[in-house]
Amino acid sequence: MRYLPHSEAERAQMLGAIGAADVDALFSAVPASALKSFSLDLPTHSPEYLVEAHMRALAGKNRAAGDGPFFIGAGAYRHHVPATVDHLIQRSEWLTAYTPYQPEISQGTLQMLFEFQTQVAKITGMDVANASLYDGSTGTAEAVLMARRLTRKSRIILSGGLHPHYRDVVKAYLKDDQDLICLSPSPEGQGDILDHIDVNTAAIVVQTPDFFGHLRDLQAAADAAHAQGALLIVVVTEVVSLGLLEAPGALGADIVVCEGQSIGNALNFGGPYLGLMATRKEFVRQMPGRLCGETVDAEGNRGFVLTLSTREQHIRREKATSNICTNSGLCALAFSIHMALLGEAGFVRLARLNHARAIALAEAVAAVPGVSVLNKNFFNEITIRVAQPAVGLVERLAQRGILAGVPASRLLPEAPEVDDLIVLAVTELTTESDIASLCAALTEELA
Structure with missing residues (x-):
């Protein structure tokens, strides 16, 4: 309006x-x-208690993720967040902390961000990570711009397996840019971005696991990109997968962008979320956002500072690497606390548990008449083809109290041959009973 x-x-x-x-x-x-x-046509005014009653009635129509079997993923995942996380982030010294411009009075915030960066660099297998970005989608767009600055080339190729929201955000950043190539979605996992790389390519963007749940061969993508002087940008929407899969940095990635919501951050009706970005040491000066570093003071005591702040609030606008004005500080804190509670061994166990649940789901739904599983490999998300339009089927299952994933056509309305596809996700919170309920309902609806 x-x-x-x-x-x-x-x-x-x-x-x-x-x-x-x-x-x-x-x-x-x-x-x-x-x-x-x-x-x-809104009413001009109403008593406060009537407004509250009206809002409660509207809220009562919602079905929360924990109210029954829940298989929705596609970039936002329901994981267990320990009560410790919410307790600690609501302490006043964290909840109200702002940008640490004055390091002498911001040592706690700076140390937390330093530890956060260390955790992100560790799980991505990269040399350095920044102090977070808004979310995974805008982080992907920032990575694309970073790649152009580094290579001084303009051609960007987006994999057909990239999440549609991420693709749309990149397109918004590079509005009407003829050098942005968006490959068609490849539900079967057969699309090959490598055939499109040439000497004018600045970067290719590959997501793994991709939107349809397929795992991608990052080493082959890195070799093909580097042979033409291009960079490999790896996108991860389900950060828990890094507890089980080989780190992208070990497979040749140049920039890694993740959505960090799965660790420490509940679904929250769609946000706020947390963008993770990590890269190689030689690229650090073109990395957007802020970088916290460790140092010593005049007396040799350990301390923390803002080592790099290449954003327009700190330097001349034309010299800035990004126009982002903040970071997702509180979400980064929640991520860091949850990751510290898990530890390396706990993070790996969490990832294994998610994958085990996905194996159980894939085996169960594959036995349902009228359902076929497209994925040969996956982490905790699969795509199934059903014997009728997916949108209507998902709606009927929702009426049964089962939130049965995301119809691919909902996020890919113009893509061909996706009307019968559903993207299903499971996490450690998915039970055997949930899977059995889904399969029983699918059997009845597809009979």
């Missing part, structure tokens, strides 16, 4: 001050489909 002053004089004064010729010019960047010209 657009709001402008009611008075013509006030409107003209405002438009003149900002240099817009008219109202249409003011909103020219907003897609026509997003503009609303009608009134929302």
Whole structure:
């Protein structure tokens, strides 16, 4: 809904001050489909207790992830978050802490971010990580821009297995850019990005596990990209997978971007989430965001500082590597606390448990008449093909109290041959009873 002053004089004064010729010019960047010209017809006022009652009634229509069998993933995952995490992040010294511009009074925040970076670098197998970004999708776009600066090339190739939301965010960053190549989605896992690399390619973007749950051969992708002077950007939407899979850095990745929501951060109705970025040491000066480092003071005592701040708030705008204005500090803290509670052995056990649940799911649904599993390999997410349109089937299962994954057509409305595909995810919270309920309901609905 657009709001402008009611008075013509006030409107003209405002438009003149900002240099817009008219109202249409003011909103020219907003897609026509997003503009609303009608009134929302909201009541002018209502007693507070009636508003609360109305909002409670609306909230009561929601079905929370913990209310029954839950198989929704596709970039946001339901994991157990220990009560310790929420308890610690709500302490006042953490909850209200802001940007650590003054290191002498921000040692706690700086140390936490330093430990966070160390954890991210460890699980990704990279040399250095930044102090977080907004989320995985914008982190992917920042990685693409970083690759262009490093290679001084412009061609970017996005794998067909990249999450549709991530693809759309990159496209928004590189609006109308002819050098952005978006490959078609490949549900069967047969799409090959390597055939499209040439000497003008700055980077290829590969997700593993990809949107459909397939695991990708990162070493082959790295070798093919490096042979043409391009970089390999690896995207991970399910960070728990790094507890079981070989670290992308060990397989030749140049930049790794992850969504860190799975560790320490609940679903939260879609956010806020946490972008992780890690890269090689030689690329650090082109990495967006901030970097916390360890040092010693004049007396030799251990201390922490902002080692690198290549954002426009700290340096001249034209020299900045990014226009991001903050980091997901509280979400990064929750990630770091949860990761510390797990430890390396616990992180690996969590990943193994997720994979074991996925194996059980794949074997169970494959036995349902009218269902076939597309994945030959996977972590905790699979794609199934069903013998009828997926959207209607998922809706009917929801009426039964089973949230049975994400219809691929919901996120890929223009893609061919995906109307009968459902992306299913499981975590350590998925029980044998949940899987049995899903399979029984699928059997009845597909009979």
